[in-house]
Amino acid sequence: MDFHKINVKFFAEKGSELSLHSFIPVFHRWIQEDKLEGFLVDVTEYTHVQEGPGVLIIAQEANYSVDEAEGKRGFMLAQKRVPEKKAEEHFKTAFRRCLQAASFLENEKEFAGKLKFATGHFEVTINDRLAAPAGSASQAAIEKVLKPFLDGLYGSGSYQLTGEKDAKKLAGFVVKVNTNPEASALLAKLK
């Protein structure tokens, strides 16, 4: 099964109180600096919406956002169109992009010491109801590709998966890892 429309959201450990507005200039700067891999198009914001998609960078390959869904701030990547490649590569790409951008954001001068995303607490969903309609069959199919990937990244037995049960929501899992590894260590594995 080709799960390429992957959403990953690393939950914020610190910085949930920072104004959403403060991310807007940073995202514009990233476009000026070509900061992220891929091709960034524009910034858009929904600061007026409660528990919404927050502030986003619209990129060709993915949307990056400081997301507020379910009242939980996090750094999110929503993978869009990807060039044809192997299914197992898709998770790697999505995690690499998301972790890299989240860690850039933490290290921006405006947020130094004030913002932290948990590298060991995140949500992975498949943003494609054709490939992964809600239900146990999809959950099992996702788990089958996700687990080997997470085993490689975090070590097998080091995390717990909680599956999505709501039939209206995207299929996927919340993942809680026993530790919060350094982003750089994870990124080194995702190269």
Place this chain on the structure above:
Amino acid sequence: MSENISWKAKLQDKMPQDWAKEIDEFEANIELNKQGKMEARVFAETRLRRGAYGQRYDNGHRNDGKQIRQLKYPNQGMFKGPDTHWDAPGMERIKFPWGGITADQLEVMADLAEEYSDGIGHITTRQDFQLHFIHIEDTPDIMRRLAAVGITTREACGNSVRNVTACPLAGVCNTQAFDVTPHSKAIFQFMLGHPDAQDFGRKFKIAFSGCPGEGCGLVNMHDMGFIAKKVMVNGKETRAFDVYVGGGLGPVPYNAKLLFENHPEDEILPATQAVARVYGRLGEKKIRGMARIKFLVAKLGIEEFRKLVVEERKILPHDPRWTTLIPECAKEQETAAHKPSELKDGKYPEGFVKWAKTNAYKQIQPGYTTVYVKVPLGDLTSKQLRGLAELSRTFVKDTVRTSVEQNLLFRWVSNADLPAFYEALGKLGLNEANANTISDITSCPGTDTCKLGISASRGLARELSRQLDKEMESLPQEVKDLKLKVSGCPNSCGQHPMSDLGFYGVSRKSGSYAVPHFQMVIGGEWTNNGGTYGMAVAAVPSKRIPQAMRRLTDKYVKERQKDENFQKFIARIGKVEIKNVLQDLTVLPTHDAEPELFTDWGDPREYTIADIGKGECAGEIVTPAEFSTTAAESKVFEAQLKLDAKDYKGAVALSYDSMVHAAEAVIRNHNREYVGDADTTVDIFRKSFFNTGVFVKHVNNTQFAAFLFKAHDNKLANPNPDEAHRQVEEAQLYLEAVYSYMNNAEPGPVPAAK
């Protein structure tokens, strides 16, 4: 869960067959365009007619705040319209006739926003929804998923009859003459894809209002509008409409003119058809800026225009739907989910009383309330859309409507349910009070996503809302009641001319720098169906607009005479005095003295007007003949796909359709209004173009026309693979011959038959 299933296969049985076919055709057009077999201009109009619009930055460059960057869209050299890159994010407009939306539809909108857009479904100023940042190749599946719940995006853009709007209170309103919902439904169904509405020079917008005095229908700004009334005919009360025509906004707003007074209910469909024919025939086609019907009505004068419509009506071939459609539509009457009830006294949830004051409307039906859900900037998240669908199932019965104020209305809430409903809305972050007050601001997309945006209309609306909401408690009632609307440029999509305080984006220069501004347009009227438009008083830098607004409202509160409303106040004190009040705010400092003035609301980039692109609002000029060749192209392309799938019957049927469309193109080349079935088309082609030698003269080969006759005269019921392959090739050759004919033929009427 199977591996390669597609939305097309999955939803095949859920979509109306003709819609499914149209979407397949559109998908085939996408494929043709990718293969370079379709002119970008023709593809642009094809997608616009299906609601797929361009978006800001699709021309391949963007100001990043420091420099203009060339955008590296992946498929460089591939376009979805003139100067519109294939991979650039675009917008999909989804029509909701009369603003009605069901729980199932809300849920599909939620899924689509999440999977293809940025997680937001946006309510527009004409009761539609929009999704932004969409890839063109995702649009066919979006359309299929919508079609499966009864929504078509057909004619959401382009030079066609756009969404038919109606007051969202229709049926429950205290001031209505009668419920105009069935009438708006009927006109929508009647005009959708109507042959008389396919050759307009520009878009055509229709609105219904249940009464003359309120503003929910805004008939005055529409190409055509209907205001309901009851009249006495032979001592009997009957339903009628005052029919208006030729209103419109845009840079120069026009007031609609009364076309027919007391027009009988069962005459409104033919009246619309007659108006469409006159407009299609006489409306400007070449100069886009002059092509709306308002220019035709102004040029001819309403008397002459009326005369033409009356004459046209007389010669319309009878259509039984004129009288059957409205009663049919009236059969589907809304009902409530719960019995009527009274709100019980007692302890209400916090904020409830304040909310109910502005957001609850007492229906004409005792025991029921219509609730206004205030939707900031018209934006709803997927979660909210799903939550609202649930609420719609729990508290009402598919009676939710969008409004031109970009809100949602829940009708038929039983009064005793109100506190629970309020609390449930609160869980979705949607129980904000102050609907229909000064802080409930309407805004077009502006520089956020619109190619034509000059200033950040949404940024301004967001900021003003924030400031006003904070101090709402302390505002005098007369200020609370003002209407505020913002457009990002003079085109008026935010409908600012019909508000007390309206703003539209303009730019001014200070030294070598551009400064975002808003022109203030004040004293417009929302009531009386948008009865009078406001006047422009001063262009003020964006960042100083809150200050400018405050000065005017303060002056109004201090100086208004007893019971004087804002329009009267403005008219009394006059433009000069208002200009004086704002004068100092219009003086520009240097860049270094006040750098924040050189950026716009919500956008830290240094401001420039270099991002403005060419709008697609006007559509592309594609002649009816070109539409026919395009249809022929996609049919023969689909026939190819059938061959590949070894469906020989399908291939033969589609290749025949292709040839008929190509023949139709030949006829339309000489008579752009031609519409006819396959038999008629082939007959005219045979007698006027083949027998006369006209076709052969330009094509130099009799064989090509013979392919059409062969396919038409001997329809293959059970073709073998060879026969099917042959006919598909013949259709292709015939189409080439038609192109060749169209390139060489002299203009003029259809030749006399032989």
